[in-house]
Amino acid sequence: MKQILKKLGRDMRKNWILYVMILPVVFYYIIxxxxxxxxxxxxxxxxxxxxxxxxxPFVGLKHFxxxxxxxxxxxxxxxxxxxxxxxxSVGFPIPIIFALMLNYLKNRxxxxxxxxxxxxxxxxSTVVMCGMITIFLNPDKGIFNTxxxxxxxxxxxxxxxxxxxxxxxxxxxxxxGVGWSxxxxxxxxxxxxxxxxxxxxxDGATKLxxxxxxxxxxxxxxxxxLLILQxxxxxxxxxxxxxxxxxxxxxxxxxxxxxxxxxVGLVQNDYSYSTAVGLFNSVINLFxxxxxxxxSKKLTDExxx
Amino acid sequence: MEKxxxxxxxxxxxxxxxxxxxxxxxxxxxxxxxxxxxVIASFSNPNEVWNGNVILLPKQFSMAAYEAVIQYKSxxxxxxxxxxxxVAGTLTNLFxxxxxxxxxxxxxxxxxxxxxxxxxxTMYFSGGLIPTYLVASKLHLIxxxxxxxxxxxxxxxxxxxxxxxxxxxxxxxxxEAAALDGANSFQFLIKVVLPLSKPILAVIGLYxxxxxxxxxxxxLIYINDKSLMPLQTFLRDLLMxxxxxxxxxxxxxxxxxEMKMQLAQTLKYxxxxxxxxxxxxxxxxxxxYFVKGIMIGSIKG
Numbered sequence: 001m002k003q004i005l006k007k008l009g010r011d012m013r014k015n016w017i018l019y020v021m022i023l024p025v026v027f028y029y030i031i032x033x034x035x036x037x038x039x040x041x042x043x044x045x046x047x048x049x050x051x052x053x054x055x056x057p058f059v060g061l062k063h064f065x066x067x068x069x070x071x072x073x074x075x076x077x078x079x080x081x082x083x084x085x086x087x088x089s090v091g092f093p094i095p096i097i098f099a100l101m102l103n104y105l106k107n108r109x110x111x112x113x114x115x116x117x118x119x120x121x122x123x124x125s126t127v128v129m130c131g132m133i134t135i136f137l138n139p140d141k142g143i144f145n146t147x148x149x150x151x152x153x154x155x156x157x158x159x160x161x162x163x164x165x166x167x168x169x170x171x172x173x174x175x176x177g178v179g180w181s182x183x184x185x186x187x188x189x190x191x192x193x194x195x196x197x198x199x200x201x202x203d204g205a206t207k208l209x210x211x212x213x214x215x216x217x218x219x220x221x222x223x224x225x226l227l228i229l230q231x232x233x234x235x236x237x238x239x240x241x242x243x244x245x246x247x248x249x250x251x252x253x254x255x256x257x258x259x260x261x262x263x264v265g266l267v268q269n270d271y272s273y274s275t276a277v278g279l280f281n282s283v284i285n286l287f288x289x290x291x292x293x294x295x296s297k298k299l300t301d302e303x304x305x
Numbered sequence: 306m307e308k309x310x311x312x313x314x315x316x317x318x319x320x321x322x323x324x325x326x327x328x329x330x331x332x333x334x335x336x337x338x339x340x341x342x343x344v345i346a347s348f349s350n351p352n353e354v355w356n357g358n359v360i361l362l363p364k365q366f367s368m369a370a371y372e373a374v375i376q377y378k379s380x381x382x383x384x385x386x387x388x389x390x391x392v393a394g395t396l397t398n399l400f401x402x403x404x405x406x407x408x409x410x411x412x413x414x415x416x417x418x419x420x421x422x423x424x425x426x427t428m429y430f431s432g433g434l435i436p437t438y439l440v441a442s443k444l445h446l447i448x449x450x451x452x453x454x455x456x457x458x459x460x461x462x463x464x465x466x467x468x469x470x471x472x473x474x475x476x477x478x479x480x481e482a483a484a485l486d487g488a489n490s491f492q493f494l495i496k497v498v499l500p501l502s503k504p505i506l507a508v509i510g511l512y513x514x515x516x517x518x519x520x521x522x523x524x525l526i527y528i529n530d531k532s533l534m535p536l537q538t539f540l541r542d543l544l545m546x547x548x549x550x551x552x553x554x555x556x557x558x559x560x561x562x563e564m565k566m567q568l569a570q571t572l573k574y575x576x577x578x579x580x581x582x583x584x585x586x587x588x589x590x591x592x593x594y595f596v597k598g599i600m601i602g603s604i605k606g
Contacts, residue, residue, distance in 0.1 A: 101329060
């Protein structure tokens with residue numbers, strides 16, 4: 001121990017500039033990441049503003065019990081996991097398929113154009129995105145209902161119907177993110193050994209066979225790494241978009257943990273309860289991430305750490 | 306026999322190519338049309354848009370929507386604030402990111418693994434909304450411009466990208482040579498590292514800038530003073546609620562009210578264009594850097 005301290009002291013004298021440089025960042029993380037982590041104990045106390053966090057009475061698991069017995073609990077979990085799994089099961093493979101198809105496009109000019117156009121939606125803000133969704137789904141004048149009226153179908157208020165909410169959320173997300181998410185696969189595909197392809201062609205493989213036997217196996221490490229990361233996010237549904245698309249009519253399908261944490265915390269000022277719900281959420285996320293990483297390490301030798 | 310198989314293969318590949326091309330062209334339209342529609346709708350006569358006649362080209366070219374957006378004061382307050390948040394925020398971000406990434410990239414910096422761990426842990430676990438809010442409130446950040454800048458002063462993801470770049474593209478021999486010449490770490494950073502790292506600084510600077518430009522969440526949490534609101538908050542009011550419509554509709558006859566409603570609808574399109582153009586304008590020039598950034602970031606370590 002003494003030796004380490006001695007070494008550290010010597011390093012500090014030699015590299016003092018580096019220590020000074022990193023200092024503001026360390027302060028930042030302590031203040032905005034570690035002090036809030038310390039503040040999580042709010043979840044186990046009844047917060048009284050005047051007393052501060054440490055002066056507030058300790059109440060154990062009261063807030064968690066309140067959440068578990070809340071009539072909203074099952075609905076919130078169902079919506080959160082439902083949206084997440086839907087979005088993972090469709091939104092994860094589509095960028096891979098998109099990258100593979102783009103990779104086999106013969107016309108280079110077209111390939112570049114489609115690629116560039118597909119990234120553009122990623123830069124649109126969530127607010128504008130949701131604004132566009134409401135415009136296009138408008139019950140009277142939106143394009144979807146215009147098409148329906150041409151086909152003599154009655155118009156539907158898509159955003160007012162809970163059964164459509166998940167699909168709207170997921171598919172608009174795919175529109176916005178598929179190009180961007182495919183970049184990493186496209187770059188991995190460009191690194192595939194061309195000799196493998198040539199050998200496959202000599203062996204008489206069709207393009208479809210080359211996709212399954214050459215391209216996908218070489219994408220495997222990338223796919224697994226991204227999948228682990230996504231699984232660690234299952235309980236995190238993008239707050240902004242759900243919040244903006246939420247209305248009293250679709251609430252049954254659109255109320256998720258993130259919006260609930262915001263509502264009880266900052267609208268109703270029930271700080272302790274909101275913290276407890278948030279903590280429940282992040283613990284599950286962490287657990288899923290660690291589990292996914294472990295499983296992947298066992299099965300495929302790929303892991304984040 | 307062999308010939309037959311070759312034929313089968315080229316046949317199957319041809320179908321594959323055709324199907325692929327068709328799907329790609331459809332996708333191209335799916336990506337482009339919604340954006341295109343917003344633009345042409347903003348330049349069309351509100352009445353034509355309202356009646357669903359605008360589909361591929363603007364109808365009865367009109368600047369009415371832009372005249373309306375110019376008179377819509379809130380947008381410009383938001384614009385001014387957002388420009389400030391974007392510039393000040395991005396400069397802060399760049400400063401902090403360099404301050405973190407450079408020491409972490411130096412192999413002779415003894416506690417670098419410890420700090421890396423300290424920073425990366427926050428990727429996987431955080432205090433959550435309320436504890437973070439309480440810290441900001443304790444620091445008297447609520448309802449100040451700082452609330453839009455300081456709580457998001459650095460992103461660990463960008464630190465990792467930058468550090469990886471420093472590690473891979475600055476030869477470590479260079480540092481030793483500079484040290485022999487009597488240059489200290491700071492001089493080396495300013496004179497050698499940063500000039501060599503312009504591409505990555507551009508990339509993360511743009512990541513941060515787009516993030517600030519599109520930021521809605523920070524203002525929702527930390528700001529309720531109208532004069533400090535960013536563009537996205539005003540856009541939300543305009544796009545997601547029909548506040549505009551109801552205001553000042555009393556005492557109008559039906560025709561007037563209808564016209565106002567149509568204009569308010571078209572105003573949405575021009576507001577989207579006006580607020581998104583700065584990002585989409587620089588986008589074609591920078592998109593290849595963005596792509597580069599993702600690739601650098603995807604290199605593990």
